[in-house]
Amino acid sequence: xxFDKKANILILALLIGLLLSLQMKNDxxxxxxxxxxxxxxxxxxxxxxxxxxxxxxxxxxxxGNELNRYEMLxxxxxxxxxxxxxxxxxxxxxxxxxxxxxxxxxVRLADNLxxxxxxxxxxxxxxxxxxxxxxxxxxxxxxxISINGKRILSKTEIICIGxxxxxxxxxxxxxxxxKAIGNKDQLFAALNAPHTYAYNLRESYGLEIETMKSDxxxxxxxxx
Amino acid sequence: xxxxxxxxxxxxxxxxxxxxxxAATFTIYITLxxxxxxxxxxxxIKNEDMNFPLYKEAILIGSEIAFACLLAYIxxxxxxxxxxxxxxxxxxxxxxxxxxxxxxxxxxxxxx
Numbered sequence: 001x002x003f004d005k006k007a008n009i010l011i012l013a014l015l016i017g018l019l020l021s022l023q024m025k026n027d028x029x030x031x032x033x034x035x036x037x038x039x040x041x042x043x044x045x046x047x048x049x050x051x052x053x054x055x056x057x058x059x060x061x062x063x064g065n066e067l068n069r070y071e072m073l074x075x076x077x078x079x080x081x082x083x084x085x086x087x088x089x090x091x092x093x094x095x096x097x098x099x100x101x102x103x104x105x106x107v108r109l110a111d112n113l114x115x116x117x118x119x120x121x122x123x124x125x126x127x128x129x130x131x132x133x134x135x136x137x138x139x140x141x142x143x144x145i146s147i148n149g150k151r152i153l154s155k156t157e158i159i160c161i162g163x164x165x166x167x168x169x170x171x172x173x174x175x176x177x178x179k180a181i182g183n184k185d186q187l188f189a190a191l192n193a194p195h196t197y198a199y200n201l202r203e204s205y206g207l208e209i210e211t212m213k214s215d216x217x218x219x220x221x222x223x224x
Numbered sequence: 225x226x227x228x229x230x231x232x233x234x235x236x237x238x239x240x241x242x243x244x245x246x247a248a249t250f251t252i253y254i255t256l257x258x259x260x261x262x263x264x265x266x267x268x269i270k271n272e273d274m275n276f277p278l279y280k281e282a283i284l285i286g287s288e289i290a291f292a293c294l295l296a297y298i299x300x301x302x303x304x305x306x307x308x309x310x311x312x313x314x315x316x317x318x319x320x321x322x323x324x325x326x327x328x329x330x331x332x333x334x335x336x
Contacts, residue, residue, distance in 0.1 A: 009228050009265065010227045010231045013228040013229070013232045014231040014235040014238075015261055016231075016262055016265065017232040017237075017238070018238055019258045020235070020236065022239045022254070023251070035305065
């Protein structure tokens with residue numbers, strides 16, 4: 001019976017040694033045990049990366065199409081010139097360096113001229129108000145916007161400089177005439193629908209905001 | 225005791241000489257098996273006066289290993305670290321047994 005005990009101990013120790021050495025050799029240091037949160041995070045990252053890959057593939061396709069178009073045009077000089085002129089015109093139009101004509105709306109923004117007992121700041125048109133209204137207009141599809149004849153570009157600033165507002169490096173005073181080209185009904189709704197920013201300014205603060213739809217509006221190009 | 229040390233050394237030597245590796249997913253199971261084996265070894269050393277035949281020990285340890293692996297597998301499938309329960313329980317037992325063995329060796333119960 002004594003033999004069994006010794007054999008048991010020997011076999012167990014042998015197995016332990018074998019497995020321990022195997023485990024040590026297997027170098028598990030590079031692997032970490034992860035919990036369910038880490039798995040979720042990693043799978044989210046994987047999904048995002050997969051989406052990125054799809055987007056990049058679409059970019060490759062569109063770039064390839066453009067390249068093909070250039071390849072087709074490069075043999076014929078006249079075609080190339082016409083194409084490039086067209087591209088220049090389009091780029092200028094987007095950048096705001098051309099006059100734009102179309103349907104749209106006119107907005108007149110002025111300070112509250114009535115005598116009130118409250119803080120004077122509630123009766124003035126501020127740079128923030130202009131910026132918010134501009135964003136509302138852009139959000140509802142305005143293609144070109146000007147404020148008192150100053151074309152709004154991608155780099156245009158709208159900053160309070162005391163009694164005036166600085167737009168394209170020049171001071172502009174109230175009343176402000178905002179012209180916007182786009183779908184006139186949508187633009188009109190962006191300023192007159194209940195609880196829009198302009199609606200609150202008019203109804204709660206008493207600022208003068210008049211909106212007019214028009215079928216023919218000219219917005220001048222940007223001039224230095 | 226001597227047999228245990230001899231077996232450990234031989235096993236380590238064989239393991240290092242053998243050129244055998246396994247996938248990283250089995251690491252948990254191998255760790256559990258090592259833990260169970262260590263516990264069984266200590267248990268047998270602890271029960272000096274009791275002698276069980278080989279096949280009975282084999283069945284006991286085998287069933288323990290099988291159940292622990294099953295539990296760890298279920299835990300992995302469910303996303304819970306269920307193997308920690310096994311590690312905890314066997315770790316406790318290992319410490320208990322080790323404590324008893326050390327007490328026997330130094331004759332802790334006797335005052336002199």
